[in-house]
Amino acid sequence: MSLLTVRDLTVEFPGPRGTVRAVDGLSFALERGRTLGIVGESGSGKSATSLAIMGLHAAARVGGSIELDGTEIVGAGREAVRALRGRRMAMIFQDPMSSLHPNHRVGEQIAETRRLHFGASRRRAREDAVRALADVGVPAPRERARDFPHQFSGGMRQRVMIAMALACEPDLLIADEPTTALDVTVQAQILELIAGVQRDRGLAVVLITHDLGVVARVADDVLVMYAGRSVEKAAVAELFTGPRHPYTRGLLGSLPRLDGPPGAPAPIPGNPPDLLSPPGGCPFHPRCPERIDGCATVRPELTGGAHPAACHLLSAPEEAAP
Amino acid sequence: MIRYLALRLLGVAGVLLVICAATFTIFYVFPADPALQACGKSCTPERLAMLHHQMGLDRPLWRQFTDYLTGVLAGRTYGDGPHAVQCHFPCLGFSYQNDTPVWDLMMDRLPTTLSIAAGAALLWLAGGVAAGVLSALRKDTLLDRAMMVGTLTSASLPVYFTAMTLMVLVVQIGGLLPYSSYVPIGSDPVGWAKNLVLPWAALALLYAAMYARLTRASMVETMAEPFIRTARAKGLPERTVVVKHGLRAGLTPVFTVFGMDLGALLGGAVITESVFGLPGLGQLTIDAIDKSDQPVVMGVALLAAFFITFANLVVDLVYALLDPQVRYA
Numbered sequence: 168m169s170l171l172t173v174r175d176l177t178v179e180f181p182g183p184r185g186t187v188r189a190v191d192g193l194s195f196a197l198e199r200g201r202t203l204g205i206v207g208e209s210g211s212g213k214s215a216t217s218l219a220i221m222g223l224h225a226a227a228r229v230g231g232s233i234e235l236d237g238t239e240i241v242g243a244g245r246e247a248v249r250a251l252r253g254r255r256m257a258m259i260f261q262d263p264m265s266s267l268h269p270n271h272r273v274g275e276q277i278a279e280t281r282r283l284h285f286g287a288s289r290r291r292a293r294e295d296a297v298r299a300l301a302d303v304g305v306p307a308p309r310e311r312a313r314d315f316p317h318q319f320s321g322g323m324r325q326r327v328m329i330a331m332a333l334a335c336e337p338d339l340l341i342a343d344e345p346t347t348a349l350d351v352t353v354q355a356q357i358l359e360l361i362a363g364v365q366r367d368r369g370l371a372v373v374l375i376t377h378d379l380g381v382v383a384r385v386a387d388d389v390l391v392m393y394a395g396r397s398v399e400k401a402a403v404a405e406l407f408t409g410p411r412h413p414y415t416r417g418l419l420g421s422l423p424r425l426d427g428p429p430g431a432p433a434p435i436p437g438n439p440p441d442l443l444s445p446p447g448g449c450p451f452h453p454r455c456p457e458r459i460d461g462c463a464t465v466r467p468e469l470t471g472g473a474h475p476a477a478c479h480l481l482s483a484p485e486e487a488a489p
Numbered sequence: 490m491i492r493y494l495a496l497r498l499l500g501v502a503g504v505l506l507v508i509c510a511a512t513f514t515i516f517y518v519f520p521a522d523p524a525l526q527a528c529g530k531s532c533t534p535e536r537l538a539m540l541h542h543q544m545g546l547d548r549p550l551w552r553q554f555t556d557y558l559t560g561v562l563a564g565r566t567y568g569d570g571p572h573a574v575q576c577h578f579p580c581l582g583f584s585y586q587n588d589t590p591v592w593d594l595m596m597d598r599l600p601t602t603l604s605i606a607a608g609a610a611l612l613w614l615a616g617g618v619a620a621g622v623l624s625a626l627r628k629d630t631l632l633d634r635a636m637m638v639g640t641l642t643s644a645s646l647p648v649y650f651t652a653m654t655l656m657v658l659v660v661q662i663g664g665l666l667p668y669s670s671y672v673p674i675g676s677d678p679v680g681w682a683k684n685l686v687l688p689w690a691a692l693a694l695l696y697a698a699m700y701a702r703l704t705r706a707s708m709v710e711t712m713a714e715p716f717i718r719t720a721r722a723k724g725l726p727e728r729t730v731v732v733k734h735g736l737r738a739g740l741t742p743v744f745t746v747f748g749m750d751l752g753a754l755l756g757g758a759v760i761t762e763s764v765f766g767l768p769g770l771g772q773l774t775i776d777a778i779d780k781s782d783q784p785v786v787m788g789v790a791l792l793a794a795f796f797i798t799f800a801n802l803v804v805d806l807v808y809a810l811l812d813p814q815v816r817y818a
Contacts (some may be wrong), residue, residue: 223721253724265715270737270813280723315813331723 204386222248257332263324274312322353582784602769621704644698711739752800756793
C-alpha cells in the first residue's frame with residue numbers, strides 16, 4: 168500500500184467575488200522511499216495541495232480523500248490530524264527566515280517537537296535538537312543550538328528547518344519551494360541534503376517547485392499541475408525525454424539548457440488562468456500552441472497508463488503529436 | 490552590555506539636564522519676581538532685597554541655574570549668616586506657600602499617584618491584552634466587531650466623563666462605594682483598594698481600549714506570519730501556537746508602549762486625581778500652578794521627566810531582552 172494516497176482532491180476558497188477552486192480533482196500516490204516532484208506555475212494549486220495534506224487549511228473547503236498510511240486526513244478531527252502533523256508528516260517552507268520563530272532559539276524550536284510528540288524531557292529534547300542539527304550538517308551544533316535564526320545564513324536556516332522537520336522521524340516530508348529563496352550555490356547543497364536524508368531514512372518526499380531543474384535533480388516521479396489539475400504524470404526521465412502535454416513541452420522549452428537546441432529559451436505566451444472564471448474545456452487551451460477543435464469545449468481526462476496526460480491530442484490518433 | 494547601559498544612563502542624564510534648563514528658563518525667567526510673591530502684602534524694599542539675597546536671585550542667571558543643579562545633586566544652603574537655611578539633597582527648593590521642601594511635598598504625594606498608576610496599569614494591561622487577543626483570534630466575527638466598536642467608544646470618551654459617570658453611578662446612585670479618599674496601603678489594604686477602584690476603572694477603561702486595539706492589530710499581523718504556520722505544522726496545540734509563538738512575538742510592541750504610558754502616568758494622573766479628589770502629584774501640580782508656586786511646579790516637572798526617561802530606558806533594556814535582533818546594538 169502506498170504511504171500517501173490522494174484521490175480526487177479539491178480545495179476551494181470561498182470569497183466575496185466567488186469561489187476559487189485552487190485544486191480540482193487531483194489524484195496521485197506516493198510510496199516510501201520515493202520523491203514526487205509537483206511542478207507548476209504560481210496559482211497552479213501546488214501549495215494548496217501541500218497544505219491540504221498537512222491539514223493546515225483554515226478557510227478552505229477541502230474535498231476528496233487524502234490517506235496517510237491508511238489514515239484519512241480529509242474530514243478527520245482537528246486533534247487527529249494534529250497528532251500526525253510534525254510526527255508522521257512534516258513540512259518545510261520557502262522562506263526559512265520568516266518560517267522560523269524570530270524570538271526562540273533554534274535549539275528550542277527543534278526540541279519543542281521532541282517534547283510534544285515523544286514526551287522527551289527538556290534535557291533530553293535539547294540533546295536531540297543538537298543531534299538533529301549535526302545530522303543536517305550545521306557546524307558546531309551545540310553552540311549553534313543556542314543561537315537565534317537571524318544569526319544564521321539563509322542556507323543554514325533551511326538546514327535548521329529540515330532538522331526541525333525531521334526531528335520526529337516522519338514518514339512523509341513535504342518541501343514547498345525549499346530552495347526558491349536561496350542562492351544558487353546553496354540551492355544545490357540543500358537539494359543534496361534533502362536527497363541524502365531521503366535515501367538514508369527511506370522518507371517519502373513531496374517536492375513542490377516551479378523549477379524543473381530542481382525536479383530533474385532530485386525527483387523520481389513528476390506531476391505537472393495546471394489550474395488546479397494534474398495535466399501529466401511520469402517518471403522523471405520519461406518526462407524530460409518524452410513530454411506528452413503541450414504545457415509540459417512549453418515548460419521544458421522555457422528552460423535554459425546547455426544540451427538543448429541552440430537559441431534562446433522560449434517562454435509560454437500568456438498568463439495562468441483566472442481561477443474565479445476558468446476557461447471552459449481544457450484550461451490550457453487559450454495558451455496552447457497545438458490546440459485543436461474541441462479543446463475549448465471538452466475537458467480532457469488524464470489517460471495513458473504509466474505516463475498519463477490530459478490532452479485531446481493524445482486521444483485523437485490521426486492528429487497525434489510525437 | 491555595561492558599556493551600553495552606561496551610555497544610556499548618560500543619555501538619561503543629558504535629557505534631564507535639558508529639561509531642567511527648559512523648566513528653569515520658563516519658570517524663573519519669564520514670570521514676575523518670585524521674591525515679590527514670597528514677600529507678601531506688607532512688603533518693604535529692605536525685606537525684598539533681603540529675600541532676593543536669601544533666594545539667590547541677586548546672582549547672575551547662570552549662577553542661579555548652577556545653584557539649582559547643585560541643590561538637586563548635592564543639596565545647598567540658601568542665604569548666609571544667621572538667616573542661612575539648609576536644603577538637603579535632593580534640594581528642589583521650598584514651596585512659596587508653606588516653606589516646605591519641594592522634595593518632601595512630592596514624596597508625600599507620590600504613594601497616591603503610584604497606587605493609582607500601578608493598579609490602573611495592571612487592570613488595563615490584563616483587560617486590554619485579553620480583549621485584543623480574543624478579537625484577533627476571532628477576527629471579523631460579531632464578537633470582534635462588537636469589541637472594536639466598544640473600545641473605540643471607550644477610547645473616545647474623555648477620562649473626566651468616564652470618571653464622573655462612574656462616580657455618579659457607583660457612589661451616588663448605587664451607593665456601592667464611598668467617595669474616594671486616599672488610605673495608605675500599609676494601614677488598610679482593603680480600604681486602600683476600595684477607595685481606588687473607581688480611579689483605576691476610569692483610567693483603565695481609557696487605556697485598555699487603546700491597548701485592545703493595539704494588541705489586536707499586532708496579533709492579527711503576527712498570526713499571519715509564516716512562523717505561526719510552522720508552529721502549526723509541528724503539530725502544536727492551537728493554545729501553544731497562540732500563547733508561546735503568537736504572543737511572544739505579538740506583544741513586543743504592546744510592552745514598548747506600556748512602559749512609556751506607565752512612566753507618563755507616574756508624573757501624575759492630573760484629571761483623574763482631580764475628579765476623585767485624590768491628593769497625588771497631579772493635584773499637587775494643579776494646586777502649585779494655581780498659586781504660582783514655581784519651585785513645586787518645577788520639581789514635579791522634573792520628577793515626571795525622570796519617570797518618563799527612566800521608563801524609556803527600562804523599555805529599551807527589556808526590548809533588547811525580548812527581541813534578540815536588537816541586542817544592545
